[in-house]
Amino acid sequence: MMTPNLVMREGGEIVSLGGDSPYKVMTFNTCNDRNCPVDGALSDPTGIFFNDGNFNGPSGDVPSQDDTIVFNIPVTDGSTLRLTGNQPSQGFYACRTIYNFYPVNEDGQFVPGGTFTLVRETGSQLEGFSLAPRGHIRDGLTGNFAGTIIGLDYTWEYFPQGVEIHDYPAANCANFQGCLPINPGSPNTTTTTTTTSRTTDGGLTVTATTTNSITITKPTTTTITENDGTTVTVTDQETVYINDPWEDEWKKKKKWGKKGSKWEKDDSKWGKDDSKWEKDDSEW
Incomplete structure (x- = not known):
C-alpha cells in the first residue's frame, strides 16, 4: 500500500508529512477495532467516517483540486465496516478522490483473497471513486454513492427499500479526473x-x-x-x-x-x- 504523506487528526485537521509523491495519501485507523497495526502514520476516522464528533470538512494542509487524494481504509478480513459519517466528502474534490477499501489480517497485512462487507449509511453523499474489489457493498437508506463503485457485489441493505447511485455531476464535477496508482510489481x-x-x-x-x-x-x-x-x-x-x-x-x-x-x-x-x-x- 502507498505510504501516507498526510495525517488527519481528530476534528479534521490535516497535517502534511512531506515527500514528493504525486498522490496525497491518508491511511485511516479503521481495522482491528480501531487499533490497526498497519505501517505509517494513521489518520483518525471517527469524525469523517463514523460520525463521532462534528466533522464539517478538513482544515490545515487540505489537498487542492489538482491533487489526487487516496484514502486508504483497511478493513479486518471477514468483518463489516459501517460508514455513518454525516458529511464524509465535505471539503474534498470528488473527481480526484479515491476511497481504497482493502482487507487486512490481524497483523495489518493485506490479504489478497480476503473479503469484507462495506455498509454505506452516510448522512450525505460519499463522493468519488469507491474502490473495494474485495468488498460486498451494502447501500443504506440515507445519503448516496456519487461517482464510481467497484466491489465484489452490490445490493441495498434493506431491500426492497434503497437509494439511487449518483454520478459525478451530482458531486459538482463532470467525471473522474485523477490517476489510479499503478502497482509496481512484476510485469x-x-x-x-x-x-x-x-x-x-x-x-x-x-x-x-x-x-x-x-x-x-x-x-x-x-x-x-x-x-x-x-x-x-x-x-x-x-x-x-x-x-x-x-x-x-x-x-x-x-x-x-x-x-x-x-x-x-x-x-x-x-x-x-x-x-x-x-x-x-x-x-x-
Missing part, C-alpha cells in the same frame, strides 16, 4: 485475440486470427510488432490496439462495400464449381 501481459471468418459466394471459407490488443503492466518497456510489420514501444501500463488488416481494407479502401462487392466481382477467379480447389486438393 504482467494480457493479450486479446479475435478469430474472424468470411465465406465467399463460391463457398470458400477464410478464417483469420488477429491480435486486437496487448496490455502491459509496469514496470517494463516492450516493443510489439503489429500485423503490418510496424512496431510500437510500450512503457509502464498501456493498452495497444493492433489493427485487423481486414478492417483496414473495409474502412480505408472500401473494397467490401455494403454488399460485399469485392467478393462478388472476384468470385470468377474461383469458378462456380470451385475447380481450382478441386485440382489442388492433393496438396493437402
